[in-house]
Amino acid sequence: xxxxxxxxxxxxxxxxxNSIINCAYSNSASDYFIWYKxxxxxxxxxxxxIRSNMDKRQGQRVTxxxxxxxxxxxxxxxxxxxxxxxxxxxxxxxxxxxxxFGAGTRLxxxx
Amino acid sequence: xxxxxxxxxxxIKTRGQQVTLSCSPISGHRSVSWYQQTxxxxxxxxxEYFSETQRNKGNFPGRFSGxxxxxxxxxxxxxxxxxxxxxLYLCASSxxxxxxxxxxxxxxxxxVL
Numbered sequence: 001x002x003x004x005x006x007x008x009x010x011x012x013x014x015x016x017x018n019s020i021i022n023c024a025y026s027n028s029a030s031d032y033f034i035w036y037k038x039x040x041x042x043x044x045x046x047x048x049x050i051r052s053n054m055d056k057r058q059g060q061r062v063t064x065x066x067x068x069x070x071x072x073x074x075x076x077x078x079x080x081x082x083x084x085x086x087x088x089x090x091x092x093x094x095x096x097x098x099x100x101f102g103a104g105t106r107l108x109x110x111x
Numbered sequence: 112x113x114x115x116x117x118x119x120x121x122x123i124k125t126r127g128q129q130v131t132l133s134c135s136p137i138s139g140h141r142s143v144s145w146y147q148q149t150x151x152x153x154x155x156x157x158x159e160y161f162s163e164t165q166r167n168k169g170n171f172p173g174r175f176s177g178x179x180x181x182x183x184x185x186x187x188x189x190x191x192x193x194x195x196x197x198x199l200y201l202c203a204s205s206x207x208x209x210x211x212x213x214x215x216x217x218x219x220x221x222x223v224l
Contacts, residue, residue, distance in 0.1 A: 032210040043115075043201050043215035044154070051210060089154065093210065098167045099144065101154035 012108045019077040021105045023090035026071060030092040035064060035075045038104070039086045047075070047088075077107075085109045113138065115204050115216035123222045129190040132219045136183050136204030142166075143185040144213060145177060148199040157200075160185050161208045189221075197223045 013019045025033075031052040036044035050057045050064045050073075057064050063076040073090050087104040094100065116135045124130050136143050145157040156169040160179035177187040183204075189196055199218040205211035 034212065036215075041217075043203075043217045046212055046214060049212055091154075098156045098159065098169060099146075099213065100156065101146075103153050 009103065010106045010108070012110060013080050015080060015082060015109050015111050017080055019075075019080045019084070019107060019109075021075045021077075021088050021090075021107065023073040023075075023102050024071060025073060025090075025092050027092060027094045027100075028068075028071065030094045032093040033064070033066060033073050034091045034093075034099075035062075035073075036089045036091060036101075037084075037086045038089065044089060080107075080109050082109045082111060115202055115214055117200075117202050117216040117219050119219060120217065121220050121222075123224060124192050125224050126192055126194060128192050129188060130192060130221060131186055131188045132200055132202075132221075134185045134187075134202030134204075134216060136185070136202075137214055140204035140206050140214075141183050142205045142208045142211065142213075143179055143183065144203045144205075145185070145187050146201040146203065147171070148201055148218070149197075154201070157187065159208065166208050192223045194223050197221060 034049040035047040037047050038044045048059045048062050048064045050066050055066050061078045065074045087106050089104045090102045091099050118133045142161040144159040146154050148154045159167040163179045174190045179185045199220050201218045203213035203215045205213045
């Protein structure tokens with residue numbers, strides 16, 4: 001069946017480095033994609049979104065890239081900080097309008 | 112603007128019981144979605160309500176139900192609880208349905224013994 005998935009379950013980076021978190025999706029009808037950050041004991045926090053008519057969107061220290069050809073989504077975090085340590089989820093909204101989440105990637109930032 | 116609030120934050124029930132969870136969306140938001148989060152299955156969509164009507168439903172048994180009130184507050188109910196229902200139940204609100212950003216509450220952690 002169709003699914004949203006992440007390439008890596010864990011990612012460890014040095015403070016100050018850039019982080020790249022990847023996500024693969026298989027529903028070509030999905031037209032809205034979101035990245036969430038979830039810290040321990042909290043609900044997911046919206047980071048950035050992108051619609052299918054775009055291939056790049058930038059926020060504060062974050063950039064989302066969408067490659068519809070290979071159905072790939074990535075989140076880039078510039079100058080990663082200890083406060084960025086969390087689990088990151090990609091999510092897609094498909095043609096039936098329900099939100100489907102990937103498994104999540106745990107980002108650990110080493111001081 | 113206050114965020115999404117969920118009550119209670121923690122709950123312990125026994126098998127066979129039923130439970131009702133509550134969610135108050137961000138002021139002005141009319142869409143409320145519910146999710147179940149477990150270590151094994153991740154975040155799974157339960158259902159979405161918009162203007163007191165269920166718009167979408169995930170692949171969960173009929174023991175899981177919900178409703179939305181005229182003030183957009185929402186409740187979800189789980190009847191005949193099973194051990195596997197132990198999870199973090201998250202509520203998210205958005206201004207409307209469709210391509211709208213969803214903002215999550217802190218969740219209700221349910222433990223079924």
